[in-house]
Amino acid sequence: MSSDEQIPGLEIAPDLLDLDVDEFRRLGYWVVDRTIEHLTTLDDRPAITTSSFDQLSDALGGPLPLTGEDLSEGLSLLADVALENQQHGDHARYFARVPGPSSHVAILGDWLASGMQGVASSWGGGSGTATVEVIALNWLRDALGLNPQSQGVLVSGGSLASTTALITARAERGSGILYLSDQTHSSIKRGALGIGWDAADIRILPTDSAFLLSPAAARSAIEHDVREGRRPAVLVGTAGTTNTGAVDDLAALAALCREYGIWFHVDGAYGGPAALAPGRNGISGLECADSFVLDPHKWLFQPYDAACVWVAHPNALERTFAMYPEYLADTQGGEVDLHNRSLELTRRSRGVKLWLTLRTYGMNVLVDAVQRGIALAEYAQQCVESDDRIHTVTPARLGVVTFASNTADAAMHSAAVAEVTAGGFAAATSTVLHGKTVIRLCTINPHTTTEDISRTIALLADALHG
Numbered sequence: 370m371s372s373d374e375q376i377p378g379l380e381i382a383p384d385l386l387d388l389d390v391d392e393f394r395r396l397g398y399w400v401v402d403r404t405i406e407h408l409t410t411l412d413d414r415p416a417i418t419t420s421s422f423d424q425l426s427d428a429l430g431g432p433l434p435l436t437g438e439d440l441s442e443g444l445s446l447l448a449d450v451a452l453e454n455q456q457h458g459d460h461a462r463y464f465a466r467v468p469g470p471s472s473h474v475a476i477l478g479d480w481l482a483s484g485m486q487g488v489a490s491s492w493g494g495g496s497g498t499a500t501v502e503v504i505a506l507n508w509l510r511d512a513l514g515l516n517p518q519s520q521g522v523l524v525s526g527g528s529l530a531s532t533t534a535l536i537t538a539r540a541e542r543g544s545g546i547l548y549l550s551d552q553t554h555s556s557i558k559r560g561a562l563g564i565g566w567d568a569a570d571i572r573i574l575p576t577d578s579a580f581l582l583s584p585a586a587a588r589s590a591i592e593h594d595v596r597e598g599r600r601p602a603v604l605v606g607t608a609g610t611t612n613t614g615a616v617d618d619l620a621a622l623a624a625l626c627r628e629y630g631i632w633f634h635v636d637g638a639y640g641g642p643a644a645l646a647p648g649r650n651g652i653s654g655l656e657c658a659d660s661f662v663l664d665p666h667k668w669l670f671q672p673y674d675a676a677c678v679w680v681a682h683p684n685a686l687e688r689t690f691a692m693y694p695e696y697l698a699d700t701q702g703g704e705v706d707l708h709n710r711s712l713e714l715t716r717r718s719r720g721v722k723l724w725l726t727l728r729t730y731g732m733n734v735l736v737d738a739v740q741r742g743i744a745l746a747e748y749a750q751q752c753v754e755s756d757d758r759i760h761t762v763t764p765a766r767l768g769v770v771t772f773a774s775n776t777a778d779a780a781m782h783s784a785a786v787a788e789v790t791a792g793g794f795a796a797a798t799s800t801v802l803h804g805k806t807v808i809r810l811c812t813i814n815p816h817t818t819t820e821d822i823s824r825t826i827a828l829l830a831d832a833l834h835g
């Protein structure tokens with residue numbers, strides 16, 4: 370038998386990537402302390418920080434190190450420069466796009482899963498991690514009132530979740546016409562095109578004055594296609610649109626889909642958590658969805674990334690995605706092989722943080738946190754209505770409110786948002802609703818105070834009116 374030193378390469382020490390254990394522990398505690406310092410001081414700093422590529426490269430770039438550089442310094446550079454220069458979706462006055470107010474418990478779960486290389490691919494390769502994922506998905510499925518037969522999987526975000534549903538729908542029912550509305554999130558059209566859906570088979574139906582997909586408009590588009598000899602395949606309803614928080618009439622759309630044998634997909638990536646409340650916040654009909662998506666990294670207080678997709682037809686995900694290559698044969702045969710429910714084979718265990726969050730806080734506390742975000746948008750609407758320079762365009766709906774100036778033009782709205790965001794106090798978004806440029810606030814961070822809201826609206830109204 371050769372000793373290690375006799376085979377070229379084996380003189381390399383096996384522990385060459387290891388830190389000294391005491392140093393590893395010390396820097397691990399530093400990471401914890403630095404994260405907590407970040408979280409406890411974040412609201413005193415800008416909601417979004419951006420620098421130029423040149424400035425950032427000066428701090429972070431240079432030639433590829435061959436011999437390695439100091440770890441403490443690298444960690445500080447990441448915390449102070451790379452991770453500082455971003456939109457802080459967890460900032461109390463980050464009202465832009467969709468915030469990501471992650472919670473302390475979920476962060477701990479994510480750290481643990483990363484540190485212990487959590488993987489949830491096959492049963493043989495991760496029965497514990499698969500079990501927490503399935504339990505978390507089933508807890509949410511039942512609390513949402515989805516079809517109890519629904520099976521799910523966690524993927525990286527709403528985009529991939531809806532694309533996973535579209536792939537499944539097409540595999541189960543065949544191809545045909547896909548019906549979206551002008552308020553459907555752009556990721557769904559992108560996903561459809563990405564999986565080879567013919568652009569000519571995608572209908573973008575205009576929404577009504579409340580930004581809803583009207584079942585009557587959907588019916589006439591479907592009947593038109595049927596008359597022309599085409600096959601309606603999938604219709605997408607939204608539970609909480611990104612622009613206005615509007616919730617389509619899901620029960621009526623589901624009935625229409627049933628009548629024509631159409632797969633009914635519901636995108637609740639943003640608004641889905643509102644349906645966890647006992648009063649359901651105006652979201653009904655989820656039990657009729659063939660597939661449903663909800664993003665815990667938006668409004669269930671998770672660090673990026675985590676999105677749920679459920680399909681109501683038992684084993685449809687496996688029928689669509691399962692592959693049984695010879696090199697994975699030894700890992701199969703248990704309760705569930707999650708790699709057979711989406712396009713991902715190696716998958717981080719997103720279920721660990723989600724399970725810990727649901728178990729630790731309990732549904733009642735999470736529902737309260739969601740409800741607070743809904744109430745904050747209602748308060749924001751009151752602030753808008755008490756300022757006679759601005760008016761509400763769409764009322765507070767699932768944590769989203771939009772408003773506009775009585776006098777300023779579209780460019781002035783975009784400029785006001787840019788000015789306030791650059792000032793650092795708060796970040797907002799402009800958007801366009803049926804051709805009209807408006808300012809939009811998304812208020813789902815439970816840390817946000819009423820003063821945060823009133824000062825932000827006053828700043829925006831001042832910026833709009835010079």
Ligand SMILES: Cc1ncc(COP(=O)(O)O)c(C=O)c1O
Pocket residue numbers: 467525526527528529554556607609610611636637638639640664676
């Ligand atoms: C309603 C809706 N659907 C889908 C998405 C896409 O989700 P993700 O960014 O996680 O891919 C978003 C993102 O904001 C959304 O608001």
